[in-house]
Amino acid sequence: MFVSPSSAAELPAAADIALAYHVRTKHSLKRYAAGPETLDWDAQPNPFREFAGSPRVNLPLTSDRLAASFAEACDGTAPIQPFTIDNVALLLELSFGLAAWKEYGPDRWALRCNPSSGNLHPTEAYVISESIAGLTDGVYHYLSRDHVLERRCRRDASPTGQPLLWLGLSSIHWREAWKYGERAFRYCQLDLGHALGAISYAAAALGWHARVIDGIDSAALAAIMGLDRTGDFAGVEAEDADVLLAISPRDIATPTRPELPRPATIADEWKGQANRLDRHPLYRWPVISEVSAATAGEGHDVVPAAPSPPALPSRSQARATELILNRRSAQRFDAKFTMDRTAFHQMLDTLLPRTTTPWTTWPFATRLHPLLFVHRIDGLTPGLYALPRSDNAEADLRRALRPDFDWQRVEGAPDHLPLFHLLPTDSRGVIRTASCHQAIAGDSCFAVAMLAEFAPLVSDNPWRYRQLHWEAGLIGQVLYLEAEASGLRGTGIGCFFDESVHEMLGIVTADFQTLYQFTVGRPLTDDRITTQPAYPGRTRNEAGVLP
Template sequence: MLPYNENQERPLAVSDSPQNPLRLYHARTKHAFDAYAEGPGQLDWDAQPAPFRHYPGAPVLELPLAADRFERAYGRLAEQPPAPVPPALESLGALFELSFAISAWKSWGPNRWALRCNPSSGNLHPVEAWALCGGLPGVPDGLHHYDPERHALEHRVLVPPGDATPWLAIALSSVMWREAWKYGERAFRYCQLDVGHALGALAYAAELLGWRLRPLAIGGDELGGLLGLDRETDFPAGRYAYTEREEAEILLVVDAPGLAAPPPSASLRAHHDGAGWLGRPSRIDPAPGYRWPLVDQAAVASRTPESIPVSAPPGKLDEFPPLPPHPTTAGAAQLIRQRRSGQRFDPRQTLPRAAFLRLLDATLPRPRAPFIGQTAPAQVHLLLFVLRVDGLDSGLYLLPRGGAGDQLAATLAARFPDATPVDDCPPHLGLRRLTRASLPELQRLARALNCHQDIAATSAFSLGMLADFTTADGAGYRELLREAGRVGQALYLEAEAAGVRGTGIGCFFDDPVHEVAGLGGERWQSVYHFTVGTPVIDERIESSPPYPQRQQEES
């Protein structure tokens, strides 16, 4: 009923045309039952790339740990607060604290590692964050790198204060080698998923403060120059240059009371160069054992061109009814900081139907966190493996998320002619059951398709995100993967609010997923998987506060 072939050979590339380098990249980096995408044969964890980048020599401004002062119930987060928080040092600290800061330290025996509010593939964290501002109370004018290890700003450029209206922008960049070190050629995919999660985390933190984020139209090379990522003195060419380079990703303006739009990027760059650059970037990996040129090639091919206009999201983002308040009494900051990736799930536990439908509802692209600032129609739709949800048959389901979701449903109808809408389901969800399957059969299938990982089979449900590759050329490829990351961020927080836990899955067998769904050709591609269930907590792993010394001092 649900066919797949574990002996399937690796398919030929979807497209070998030089006009479609990203489709070639995507095809080449697929996992198959008989072969995984190219990656390192083994890992030396003692030689892992540095998880934190610093700028020694740059002045440092510690940010206050202020998020609890702005706490609001997660269930009411979508409601506009009576008065948005004024932008200043304290509120900027809260924005970073709930998006990129360390949420806890974990230890097991001699090993100790940091967890952060924004999730990342393999906990490798390629994404770096930056603040650009002028006239912000308590923050010097200029360009600042956010240091999550100290919850501080490192001043890369300081310019004389002006008398213009205050403004604030947040930029993101990626140290792609942090992912490539472990995942090889597939790393560019994971970096963009991480950027999507980061954008979602920023959107939730901004919503807690009553702020809004919107992307600015700026080319990738231009943004790299604005952040100083093209400075040869800081990032010299050489044998290992690829380990140190950062890829400029996106620039977001903060809309809040009393803030104006930033000055033009050319004017900012002139101010930066005129004022002088402070500090030098620390090394990420001085002695890598591998190199994956395809990752850099994908970055260049998908880079936003200069001066491309960023259009407003189309009407689909406004066509869904408002997401109702969540019944949880937990605070938004509390849930953001306690978010974890589940490592094991209890197969004896089920998920209430109402919680399941609420989780799905939160993934629809409304003009609120985590989708605020999304610049494209919904391109990602959910192929669900429903295993243990009260009141629902185990089987394969589809959740179209607007956009071309109805076209995907029509395509799947050929494979599943008996597909039916789910009874007593909110009509705007459009959830439909494609086919029933016994729990043992579905468990075997979910486990096999997700690189034989139990977390996809012991959970309440798992899913694959099917993306419409119609616009997957150029910068559209990044947008598509980022949207999948945003969906994952919604699932993470909604799972925490429901008292369960989520886990993103980057390792799956691409074309076997398409075979199960009856999808041929290159239009619909699985780009990210996810699973949600009742976690089994490993009590051997100890947890400690993120900034213990500072929290004692500020308490």
């Protein structure tokens, strides 16, 4: 295993900071984690970062042309599209673009393809291109509001001529901290996991692979993305460099570790000044900067190749673009609706690690294991269930959870699906209470608590604190899209009483911790909220290429 470049003497201190932050930011029935005492929604930070002085490339909107089905995107059979500016635009449209505008009375807000805690969107996307048809080699920032690329850096032509593409992701922590205070760092990391999933599905719909490049130090990644250029961010909110993904056509064999962009040179031409998002911040949360610094670094896992059972075939006939663009977070659920058991098994099956979308994106060992609070699944006894997602997880979970759980394999489930019944119970009330009293947790068909292998990993390498949240967010993105494919909807729940959930499960140490919750059911819609097009007034194929 690679560890962060910090010296051995520094590691314990960094790990202590990460573990202490996690404890400090737990919600409980007696108190919530520290956050703002009041919110002025009229003073919400600007949800869109942009760079004044950066030349812009208008991108076409072509999602209506892509015929690949969601099933083809999932099983890796979608037709392979060429590397061109139009298809890079489509990748961005389906992963980070706007899906719609919503209006309610005088209020208007944007929805994006990648879900975000509180719809605050701390994640920023950067394109690094070499020899892409129609796109000058360089580093670009994607501005989702306008569906344009802002060219941050122009580079000399690629010496190889082979089309190469990377996406770099960063976080602006203040966007979440404005509303959620100290717990915001967690939500930023969960959002990154959702973004990884959004990229993976969008790339697969184009016949491409997206793979996280592991083992990159945070400082090196910041240099690749231009986030270390302090003058370009003077007096504005900083961005944390988080992760780099290599994008490649599916018919090109992806090496174990994809190559990195070419090193910077003095001939690179950088332009652009980042905008200020919040001119009058009312609060400061220094603990976020502390945990960010403590968890900077890198990680690498040696994941042995192992045979995996074939995935259950998708039952969705929807086009991938329609399903992705119509994904929404449910606000309310029909508390009387019962979910089909086969659809439930199908949804859980997609959470198992395989060499299919989106798990081809994830180069790390499996560390997250869903605990399922089943309320209304046809043919299943209401109660608590477990889905260990790795070979060793069942034994470890048996030791960590309550000794009176029965751990019986679920009859009628596919033989390869490691679904265990733990306890028959009506958990609607307790999971609603534990989910910060949110009705969606109890009114759903089922709710999920994502349990992470925790303290030993974070103690060994504090960067794992970020990675564990990314995996939780990635699982959440799978559930979002699979719920849509089943005619249902999902909602991520970041607000929960950590120790109340642990008490229900019998967890008494930090070896396992719950990092995220999720819920799935049939949505109830609010007809008072109207939907407007994502890019009103834009015509198809309205693109522009910079010299």
